[in-house]
Amino acid sequence: MKLSKGKKSNWCREEFEMRVVRTAGTNYLVLDKSAEETLVVVGAGAAGVYGAIRAKTIAPDLNVVVIEKGKPLSKVKISGGGRCNVTNGHCVDSVILAGNYPRGNKELRGSFFNIHGPTDTMSWFSDHGVELKTEIDGRVFPISDSSSTIIDCLISEAKKRGVNAVLSFLSVVLQTGKVVTSVSTSPGGKFSIKIEKRTIDYVEYVEADYLMIASGSSEQGHKLATQLGHSIVKPVPSLFTFKIDDFQLLELSGVTFPKGLTLIFEQKVGPMLVTHWGFSGPVILRLSAWGARDLSDSDYKGSLLVDFVPDIHIEDVKSFLIEHKNKFAKQRVISSFPSELGLVKRFWRYILEHEDLVGDLLWASISNSLLISIACRLKNCSFRVKGKGQFKDEFVTAGGVPLSEIYLNTMQSRIQSRLFFAGEVLNIDGITGGFNFQNAWSGGYIAGTSIGNMAIAANLKEAAV
Ligand SMILES: Cc1cc2nc3c(=O)[nH]c(=O)nc-3n(C[C@H](O)[C@H](O)[C@H](O)COP(=O)(O)OP(=O)(O)OC[C@H]3O[C@@H](n4cnc5c(N)ncnc54)[C@H](O)[C@@H]3O)c2cc1C
Secondary structure: OEEEEOOOOOOOOOOOEEEEEEEOOEEEEEEEOOOOOEEEEEOOOHHHHHHHHHHHHHOOOOEEEEEOOOOOOHHHHHHHHHOOOOEEOOOOOHHHHHOOOOEOOOHHHOHHHHHOOHHHHHHHHHHOOOOEEEOOOOEEEEOOOOHHHHHHHHHHHHHHHOOEEHHHHOOOOOOOOEEEEEEEEOOOOOEEEEEEEOOOOOEEEEEEOEEEEOOOOOHHHHHHHHHOOOOOEEEEEEOOOEEEOOHHHHHHOOOEEEEEEEEOOOOEEEEEEEOOOEEEOHHHHHHHHHOHHHHHHOOOOEEEEEEOOOOOOHHHHHHHHHHHHHHOOOOEOOOOOOHHHOOOHHHHHHHHHHOOOOOOOEHHHOOHHHHHHHHHHHHOEEEEEEEEOOOOOOOEEEEEEOHHHEEOOOOEEOOOOOEEEOHHHEOOEOOOOOHHHHHHHHHHHHHHHHHHHHHHHHHHHHHHO
8 A cells, every 4th residue: 555645736725645555456546634525526627617616615625626538628718719608698587598508498497597697607707807798699708808818717716726636636647637437336425436547557546425527528427427327318419500402502602691581490580601511600500409409310401491581571572573673674683683682692693593594684584473483482492401510619419417317406416416417418508609608607606506515514514423
């Protein structure tokens, strides 16, 4: 048996006694801080770090250890195009807020956002020195327009509170990321957590009183949840663009429809962008989020109906076209069209091509039935979706631990006491606009509060004995 003193990591303030027991090639690591309890957090993402800070704030004597297989807060770093869309400032009412979560919209109407919603998140960051701004569409960013501001704030808070990143803290042997590969419970109710290095044959075991799984969409995190008795709603991607089977669309690449389009059937309205592979933009991402599961089931194939003039009734579209024909009978169809429709020239040309109206035709030569056909195409244009595009700005996973298996007012498991979940590991996902981070902050905060309070209660009980 080897006894070693815990090394101070760059996050670490507190001294830990660390026993590394080596048996048959395996390192068993025991954190000894006498009577104090230990919380192990799986994953140093937004939920895990925020939750760890909260637990440590409530219960300063609690040993808090965060285990991260990669770099802490790596998604925060790349989020919002490097600006980090922290939350959404336009949704104060929790029912309206919950409506932005395709998975979670019913469950999140209650205590979840009332305990820690966007206003609380904004206050938290401004209380910790981060100046925020709310853009016209409600998205909240640090005033620096840099995600590093958010990371620096969280890391500095973690340091202040003495939250230890096992990434460096445990790396007595190797300074690379560590993965929690399995977990079990002992008869005494503690968690026995197996930690491995990916690259070499090295195993450690940590015992913990509380476990917070904040592993994002990682399959390993889902595996840990199942090992502790939870089920997993099959993960599928959300927030993606559509590949459209229409080579003529290529010519429209870069055209935006800022006024807003209606995607018929799903009734989603918003700006859309034509890309070199198909459609992108807020309305498409919203549609992909709400239809994530159906689209996955159909292998991302189907048809999409778009209303390109949602503000104008079909009869008015017809009238504008007929009036234009009467007024500009001698003009070329390709170069003149009703301004009331608010279309760009390239798109008008695209519509004409689909009606086989090519060449130097004059308005006078277009029959009224053709004009009606154009009007119908503008109001109800059908596209064949042939797949899912790669959208690099924001991407989340639908699926994970079902919300019916946890208490949303504490984030504690209904199956295993002292087990908590927060963030994307749960079957919660939001549309774009800061809603996904808000889920991570709210879940982390509630879990951290519950664990902190339980640790304090345990200490009091111990003191009373
Ligand atoms: C490109 C991009 C941009 C985005 N931009 C925004 C945005 O601007 N606003 C917004 O609201 N949302 C955004 N999102 C979504 C948002 O990033 C996620 O919803 C959020 O990060 C989820 O936080 P989390 O802590 O639950 O999970 P994660 O951030 O994924 O953190 C989980 C952590 O756990 C670690 N981990 C997993 N399994 C293990 C294991 N077994 N052992 C050890 N460590 C483990 C992972 O390495 C990871 O670091 C974006 C997503 C992407 C991909």
